[in-house]
Amino acid sequence: MVLQKRLNYGFNGYQVPVIPRASRSARGRGTIKKKPDNNQIQAFEMLASVAGNFLQKNESSDPKNVVFVEDPCSFCGTNIKDKYEDERRSFMRDSFDHGACSEIASAFVPSMQGKHDNHRGMGDSSFLDNHLEGQGQNVLEREDERIKRRSVNGKTIHIKGCSDGLIEPCHKVSKHCSLANNAEKPSLECRKHLDSFPNGFTSRKLVNRDDDENLVRCTQLNSKNNNTSGAPPDMPKLKDASPIMSDENNSRDIFEFENLQRMYPFKKRKFFNQNSSSTSDRGSQCQGMFDSSDTTRVNGTNHAIEESSSIVGQQAHSGSRACNVKLSIKSFKVPELFIDIPETATIGSLKRTVMEAVTTILGDELHVGILLQGKKVRDDSKTLIQTGISQDDKRHRLGFMLEPRHTPISPTSYNDDPCFLTTSSRKKLSRQSTSLTLQQGTYNVSKERSMIKIESCAKGDLNIVSSLEDTSTNNNMSKCRALVAVPAINMEALAVVPFWRKSGNPDFAQRRIRRPFSVLEVEALVQAVEKLGTGRWRDVKQRAFDHAKHRTYVDLKDKWKTLVHTARISPQQRRGEPVPQELLDRVLAAHAYWSQHQCKHQLKPL
DNA sequence: CTTAGGG
DNA sequence: CCCTAAG
Numbered sequence: 001m002v003l004q005k006r007l008n009y010g011f012n013g014y015q016v017p018v019i020p021r022a023s024r025s026a027r028g029r030g031t032i033k034k035k036p037d038n039n040q041i042q043a044f045e046m047l048a049s050v051a052g053n054f055l056q057k058n059e060s061s062d063p064k065n066v067v068f069v070e071d072p073c074s075f076c077g078t079n080i081k082d083k084y085e086d087e088r089r090s091f092m093r094d095s096f097d098h099g100a101c102s103e104i105a106s107a108f109v110p111s112m113q114g115k116h117d118n119h120r121g122m123g124d125s126s127f128l129d130n131h132l133e134g135q136g137q138n139v140l141e142r143e144d145e146r147i148k149r150r151s152v153n154g155k156t157i158h159i160k161g162c163s164d165g166l167i168e169p170c171h172k173v174s175k176h177c178s179l180a181n182n183a184e185k186p187s188l189e190c191r192k193h194l195d196s197f198p199n200g201f202t203s204r205k206l207v208n209r210d211d212d213e214n215l216v217r218c219t220q221l222n223s224k225n226n227n228t229s230g231a232p233p234d235m236p237k238l239k240d241a242s243p244i245m246s247d248e249n250n251s252r253d254i255f256e257f258e259n260l261q262r263m264y265p266f267k268k269r270k271f272f273n274q275n276s277s278s279t280s281d282r283g284s285q286c287q288g289m290f291d292s293s294d295t296t297r298v299n300g301t302n303h304a305i306e307e308s309s310s311i312v313g314q315q316a317h318s319g320s321r322a323c324n325v326k327l328s329i330k331s332f333k334v335p336e337l338f339i340d341i342p343e344t345a346t347i348g349s350l351k352r353t354v355m356e357a358v359t360t361i362l363g364d365e366l367h368v369g370i371l372l373q374g375k376k377v378r379d380d381s382k383t384l385i386q387t388g389i390s391q392d393d394k395r396h397r398l399g400f401m402l403e404p405r406h407t408p409i410s411p412t413s414y415n416d417d418p419c420f421l422t423t424s425s426r427k428k429l430s431r432q433s434t435s436l437t438l439q440q441g442t443y444n445v446s447k448e449r450s451m452i453k454i455e456s457c458a459k460g461d462l463n464i465v466s467s468l469e470d471t472s473t474n475n476n477m478s479k480c481r482a483l484v485a486v487p488a489i490n491m492e493a494l495a496v497v498p499f500w501r502k503s504g505n506p507d508f509a510q511r512r513i514r515r516p517f518s519v520l521e522v523e524a525l526v527q528a529v530e531k532l533g534t535g536r537w538r539d540v541k542q543r544a545f546d547h548a549k550h551r552t553y554v555d556l557k558d559k560w561k562t563l564v565h566t567a568r569i570s571p572q573q574r575r576g577e578p579v580p581q582e583l584l585d586r587v588l589a590a591h592a593y594w595s596q597h598q599c600k601h602q603l604k605p606l
Numbered sequence: 607c608t609t610a611g612g613g
Numbered sequence: 614c615c616c617t618a619a620g
Contacts, residue, residue: 511614511615512614512615513614514614515614535609535610536608536609537608537609537610538607538608538609553608553609554608554609554610554614554615555614557609557610557611558614558615561610561611
């Protein structure tokens with residue numbers, strides 16, 4: 001419950017595109033901002049733990065014969081097979097019966113033409129076959145033992161031996177992008193879709209260019225079923241530059257595309273931060289390493305920063321006119337994971353275990369470490385130029401690494417660390433630490449509870465995060481833990497939120513602190529409304545709150561709303577600083593009056 | 607940008 | 614307070 005609240009706040013500002021509907025406003029506002037509710041979060045968490053675990057290799061490539069590892073899902077009880085079947089039918093119906101097949105197919109599965117002979121006809125599963133073959137098996141199943149590149153936080157992460165999980169196979173996106181390759185603007189956002197969650201939650205995020213780029217690279221590297229290896233550096237984007245979908249065709253495309261994606265109900269997830277100002281990182285080579293050990297040093301030289309670190313790309317910060325250093329981090333490296341699992345474990349549980357390991361790493365409160373010429377830059381207060389990072393110097397070797405925040409690197413910088421992943425709205429949180437024994441031994445989650453005092457904004461905001469249950473290395477590490485309510489940080493990490501935007505970027509809108517109206521303010525408000533009426537909030541603002549910068553006319557309107565409500569309820573039910581009854585009476589009177597008089601002009605009430 | 611309302 | 618549809 002507490003968690004939910006905090007999560008909600010933590011997710012402030014996420015854009016969740018909405019499925020296009022005919023009823024959408026003609027203004028083209030095709031998106032809504034929506035914070036995941038508790039169910040969604042639970043769904044996600046569950047998904048996080050089980051993602052990718054269900055689809056079994058499908059030897060026959062027959063979509064009707066997809067084998068599921070677990071059926072029903074041992075976590076949520078969802079009958080995967082049934083759901084899949086539903087999805088499949090739905091897809092077939094939507095995509096074929098309505099004539100959207102060809103355009104989608106050609107755009108979505110370029111290789112399809114070559115396989116046309118295998119088609120058994122529209123309306124059947126021919127397209128599905130190709131889709132499955134291209135989408136499902138190769139990436140989801142065949143590459144389990146291979147090094148994969150995963151995009152996290154907009155960067156690509158190498159995960160060895162990681163099963164498919166939260167992160168969407170890259171080629172999918174590239175195909176997706178090619179769906180609307182009549183884009184014109186190079187830095188457009190590509191829309192990505194997330195599949196239905198087991199409980200029906202559907203989440204969608206927007207992809208920014210960074211992601212696309214990474215994913216494209218990913219495709220090329222994964223290459224086995226590489227349909228887009230020849231993809232140009234500039235990925236085609238949706239024709240609509242904004243996340244807004246005002247174009248019916250466009251909407252249609254997206255909607256249809258969704259059907260395609262939903263064919264793998266539990267496949268891969270990736271949340272994207274949406275930021276239209278973020279642009280390409282093409283050609284960038286900044287690589288980092290992941291340091292998850294408690295020591296500040298990675299145990300192993302093979303995790304050293306790649307020599308190719310360089311600065312190219314672009315960083316989105318249109319606001320500042322200073323000489324910007326443009327950085328783009330191509331990838332963070334995740335060290336090799338070692339999994340200790342009994343032979344008798346199922347593939348599904350192996351996947352889960354790996355997923356957990358990865359999730360735990362990524363979910364821990366990551367801290368970004370900066371290395372310049374191999375040396376850690378510890379002083380967070382220094383400017384880039386002071387540190388020696390300048391735009392001109394493209395050869396300096398700048399490296400980034402991810403490390404759990406409890407590393408001794410910056411124990412005092414929680415308040416001002418620009419890379420801090422969490423928001424400041426939290427007052428306290430308990431935090432678990434993750435230690436990974438790299439390259440040897442098992443992965444281990446140790447629990448360390450430390451209360452971190454973060455910026456205190458609002459009083460009474462004592463949200464304590466539920467933390468992981470005690471876990472140990474030895475046994476039974478596979479199942480339950482991943483389902484434990486993971487702090488929002490986990491979501492955020494998985495949500496691929498670039499650290500850089502967390503603070504200092506106007507795009508990241510922090511929820512304003514709560515500032516209850518004083519009686520005096522209420523008095524002023526009542527007086528102004530009595531005079532001006534309801535419905536002229538800008539005037540009210542000007543008249544009575546012109547000096548109060550933090551009170552917008554919307555605030556005043558809202559306050560009036562609550563005042564009316566307060567006046568109507570019994571005094572026992574009222575909270576906060578009590579408003580004199582006299583004022584509340586005036587509120588009711590004024591409200592009644594202006595309800596009648598439509599507040600045309602400055603008629604004087606009372 | 608404002609207003610009106612739902613969340 | 615936030616978010617957004619409408620005007």
